[in-house]
Amino acid sequence: xxxxxxxxxxxxxxxxxxxxxxxxxxxxxxxxxxxxxxxxxxxxxxxxxxxxxxxxxxxxxxxxxxxxxxxxxxxxxxxxxxxxxxxxxxxxxxxxxxxxxxxxxxxxxxxxxxx
Amino acid sequence: xxxxxxxxxxxxxxxxxxxxxxxxxxxxxxxxxxxxxxxxxxxxxxxxxxxxxxxxxxxxxxxxxxxxxxxxxxxxxxxxxxxxxxxxxxxxxxxxxxxxxxxxxxxxxxxxxx
Numbered sequence: 719x720x721x722x723x724x725x726x727x728x729x730x731x732x733x734x735x736x737x738x739x740x741x742x743x744x745x746x747x748x749x750x751x752x753x754x755x756x757x758x759x760x761x762x763x764x765x766x767x768x769x770x771x772x773x774x775x776x777x778x779x780x781x782x783x784x785x786x787x788x789x790x791x792x793x794x795x796x797x798x799x800x801x802x803x804x805x806x807x808x809x810x811x812x813x814x815x816x817x818x819x820x821x822x823x824x825x826x827x828x829x830x831x832x833x
Numbered sequence: 834x835x836x837x838x839x840x841x842x843x844x845x846x847x848x849x850x851x852x853x854x855x856x857x858x859x860x861x862x863x864x865x866x867x868x869x870x871x872x873x874x875x876x877x878x879x880x881x882x883x884x885x886x887x888x889x890x891x892x893x894x895x896x897x898x899x900x901x902x903x904x905x906x907x908x909x910x911x912x913x914x915x916x917x918x919x920x921x922x923x924x925x926x927x928x929x930x931x932x933x934x935x936x937x938x939x940x941x942x943x944x945x946x947x
Binding site (some may be wrong): 721722749751753758759760761762763766773774776777809811821822823824825826827 | 837839874875876877878879882922924933934935936937938939940
């Protein structure tokens with residue numbers, strides 16, 4: 719079946735612009751996660767949704783970052799007033815539920831470059 | 834806070850060599866431990882996991898044992914193949930139930946030469 723789909727795969731934007739990154743989770747997965755991976759680093763947790771609600775957004779670096787999941791499926795990560803330091807690969811993952819026996823399925827990521 | 838320290842890479846081995854990638858962690862309570870793998874051009878995928886002390890996770894010939902006394906979860910494989918070339922990430926989850934809020938190491942790039 720289809721895996722986690724992220725669009726676009728690459729995004730280049732100018733400093734100060736607004737961007738939206740989309741994640742289509744695996745059908746039926748209730749939990750959705752966003753991570754950010756900077757060059758040479760491991761992924762860092764940003765936010766976690768259970769259904770439509772953000773259960774934990776403690777990883778969002780500041781108020782320029784916001785994510786939504788209005789119908790409990792597709793999620794959008796929104797970044798306002800982008801900065802060069804926001805350049806990274808943004809990873810989305812989903813799981814059937816938050817249980818420890820439900821593995822995370824990651825998408826291939828969106829590579830964001832802020833010039 | 835929680836942290837994962839992973840063996841620096843890159844690592845290059847010949848086919849059929851023995852592999853060890855070291856991973857140590859710092860966490861409160863009883864974390865779950867994971868190894869994720871990223872093959873070229875693909876997304877991260879779970880390789881194996883262990884949820885409590887002395888558990889051994891295994892998959893595709895890889896093994897790792899949860900050692901609470903040494904706070905370690907080293908990845909091993911007895912005989913590597915070219916197809917094992919990938920980036921390997923050690924990670925922990927702060928509870929033995931949930932998947933959320935994984936803390937990852939920096940990754941180790943493994944290259945196997947025929």
